[in-house]
Amino acid sequence: MRYSTHIRSISYLKANAAEVLQVLEEQRRPMIITRNGEAKAVIQDVASYEETQETLALLKILALGSQQVERGEITPIGEVASRLRFKATIP
Numbered sequence: 001m002r003y004s005t006h007i008r009s010i011s012y013l014k015a016n017a018a019e020v021l022q023v024l025e026e027q028r029r030p031m032i033i034t035r036n037g038e039a040k041a042v043i044q045d046v047a048s049y050e051e052t053q054e055t056l057a058l059l060k061i062l063a064l065g066s067q068q069v070e071r072g073e074i075t076p077i078g079e080v081a082s083r084l085r086f087k088a089t090i091p
Contacts, residue, residue, distance in 0.1 A: 007032045010040070021045075
């Protein structure tokens with residue numbers, strides 16, 4: 001994804017906030033906001049933000065799982081299946 005086409009100044013954002021929000025929602029691409037020619041912020045639509053947060057949460061879970069495997073903190077699948085079968089029989 002090329003971000004160079006989605007760079008706007010803070011002045012542009014102030015003058016065209018409604019248009020910027022519409023573009024963000026339609027294109028679902030982040031926009032870089034500059035002040036005095038320097039990148040200062042990134043804005044994005046809420047749906048994209050939520051997807052990003054969900055992805056980060058899944059990646060964190062995977063990383064934690066990998067760490068547990070490295071430490072040998074695992075349970076054999078047969079044992080897990082037995083526990084589940086046992087729990088299924090309890091009313």
